[in-house]
Amino acid sequence: LHDLLSDQITEDKLRAEIGSDLEPDDDELQSFYDQNVDSFRETEASHILIEQKSQASKLATQLQKAKSGEVEKLFGQLAREFSEDPGSGEQGGDLGFFSSGQFVPEFEQAADELSLGEVSDPVQSQFGFHIIRVTDRRFQSFEQVRDQIAQELGGAEAEEAYQEFVQDAYEEADVRVNPRFGELDPETQQIVNASAEDTPGAEEPDEAPQPEEGGEPPATPPAEE
Template sequence: MSEKVLAVAAGHEITEKEVNDLIKNYPPEQQIYMSSPQAKQQVLEQIIAFHLFHKMAIDEKIPESKEYKEMIEKMQVELASHMAATSVIEGIKVEEAEEKAFYEENPDLFAAKPQVSAKHILVETEDSANDIAKEIADGLAFEEAAKKYSTCPSKEQGGDLGYFSRGQMVPEFEKAAFEGEIGKVIGPVQTQFGYHLIRVEDKKEGSVIPFEQVKDQIHQQLIQNKQKEVYDAKVKELETKYGVERKDV
């Protein structure tokens, strides 16, 4: 069965298969859009233009030009080099035993640190912080107090800082938050930025991320490590075989 011809440009028959093959080169998320008649027509027009310009290049003897031949030679060198380098690292495998060994030997990489979620109000003086704390005790919502009084940009979110682990906040703030009771207003706590009122919203204990959740990540990392080792070793081997003379840059 012959292919359906959608157009003829400069004597070249453009088939439906040629259009579909080009669409297959698009990312998967774009291929859905490209299946519409309007999008297919756009692709067809691109192919038509391609063949028209190719015919123009032939008529103007561009393939016979020095620039064309130099570019082809450069592309051939790059393609051959790429294919040779790919042949060195392709086929490298990592066994599950290696993945598990890496997981067990690097526990710190797969440990979820303890976290605290907190809201805060930042003001310049201790007296101001005490006055605001009294207003909150008398019924003013912590979030409203943050929007009204806090000098921190987080005031727009009611003072919400989200979750953070140790080492992300200044020491005085961090100590108060990690040791504080959930739901209780803490402070004033003085830091280099001023005085804080803090309310701990939630706490997450540290945990170990299961192997199955990070198996793919470990696999890719080990593959890349092996590929680099093999690649670097091959470069050294080829330097010895073919010679390299490095000049001062």
């Protein structure tokens, strides 16, 4: 155990040292933000969670037929009265702003397809049927997500640099493997292609006993209880 911990500590220190000089600069961070700005979009929505589809359909129809100026108030009233999500139900269905990955895919996909103020048909998920209304959309600013981007980019670059270091170290060390054990895969640095007949200690399976000529086949051993 001591050796394993020592090896892990050594590896962690090596990774940290290699990655210390690989912090992305502001231009790289801004470029990543610009190319992936959609992933930093936030949506504000409300929902009513109902267990039975028939009831969810009735409520959705009632909301969709309501006058535009009355929908927000009516949605809140129905959420407080019928929603089976106690957290948001008490808030009139309000979920606040959320980003991608916070809710189940079915919910987020339906929300993405709605226009502002539009009420969805019932959307089924593992929790029941959601009636969704999107109230706003916005993008997180570069400054808000700068540290997050730096961590993601820095981690990816550090891992790539570490793998290159290990690859070069193996090549310079001229690691050789006894053919009886297989051969070294230069990509994974793992020993592969060791066949059973070449592996020390491997035994061939015993052949099943054959019946004597004219005799009965050997009895099958009883199954274990």
